[in-house]
Amino acid sequence: MTTVAVLGSINLDAVTVCERFPTAGETVIGRSVTFSRGGKGANQAAAAARAGATVTFIGAVGDDGAGERVLAPLVAAGVDIARVRRVPGPTGFACVTVDGAGENTIVVVPGANAAVTLDDGDCAAIAAADVLLLQLEIPPATVLAAARIARAAGTAVLLNPSPVRELPDGLWAAVDAVIVNHEEERALADRLGRVPHVITTLGADGARWRSGSGTVTESAVRVAVVDTTGAGDAFAGALAAAWGTPPRTALRQANAAGAEAVGFAGAERHTTTHPTSM
Known part of the structure; x- marks a missing residue:
């Protein structure tokens, strides 16, 4: 069974659904x-656990009531949260609006995610894992430190460079694979040539894996779309869980996870929904 350390963000999401933006x-x-657990790091950790990996999540929540509320679904998904730090201030928060076509807009307030750092226990968890999965909703310096620890320990480093932002010097050299969507691939085209593996999600066209061994493309799973929120995170988590299997096998598992994620509103199944009537 693959062991995955996920370092990243965790939020309380408020998802509103309307006919149009x-x-x-x-x-x-x-x-x-709908109020639910979100944050790219937490989303990916839950997805990796559901895909069969042994997962440790490293992050931070605030000392408000939202902290325990967002951690409970991670525990339910089978994620180890022993490395989640409680810090003064609010837990991260995201306001997601979904339109009638299932597209979304998102505003994120980092809260405790801006305070994520590494201690000795976090470093040990990273070094002991088969895979470290990273995103960019926490301080870039912490992402770089984690990647370097993983590289020194022989842990595979997977980076989902989202949201696209300026990255510290040296991060690209410590990354084994990047997971991007088509827009991120275009924005980072000049950087991706330095990375051994580039995995690109292509929406309804599936996903593509480029490496020195060639290119593999796997078709998408056709499903009815309710909300695209969290689909990319589900893909990334499942891909991390399948790391070490042949690319086509890993893409097939990741595509299936992404397809499942678009079938419900928000990034987490365990939600509280309040319909409106007018």
Whole structure:
């Protein structure tokens, strides 16, 4: 069984569903609001655990009531949260709006995620894992430190460089694989040539794996789309769980996880939903 350490963000998500996005200055009536656990790091950790990996999540929550609320679904998914730090201040928060076509807009307030650092226990967990999975919703310096620890220990480093931002010197050299969508691939084209493996999600067209051995493409699983929130994170977590298997096998598992994620609103199944009526 693959052991995966996920270092990243965890949020309380408020997901509102409406027929269409409002224009600037406009108010529209929504259909429902859902409160759930989110954050790219936590989403990916839960997905990796559901895909069969042994997962440790490294991150931070605030000292507010939201902290315990967002950790409970991770525990339910089988993720080890012993390395989650409690810090003063609010837990990370995201406001997600989903339109009638399943597309979304997201505003994120980092909260405790901005305070994520590494202690000796975190470093030991990274060094002991088969795979370290990283994103960019926590301080870049912490991401770089973790990648270097993993590289020195022989742990495979998978980076989902989202949201796209300036990265510290040396990070690309410590990464074994990047997981990007088509837009991120274009934005980072000049950097991706330095990375041995580039895995690109292509939406309805599936996913592509490029490496020195060639290119493998796997078709998407056709499903009805409710909400695309968290689909990329589900893909990344499942891919990390399948790391070490042939690329086509890993892509097939990751595509299936991404397809499952678009079938419900928000990034987490365990939600509290409040419909509206007008």
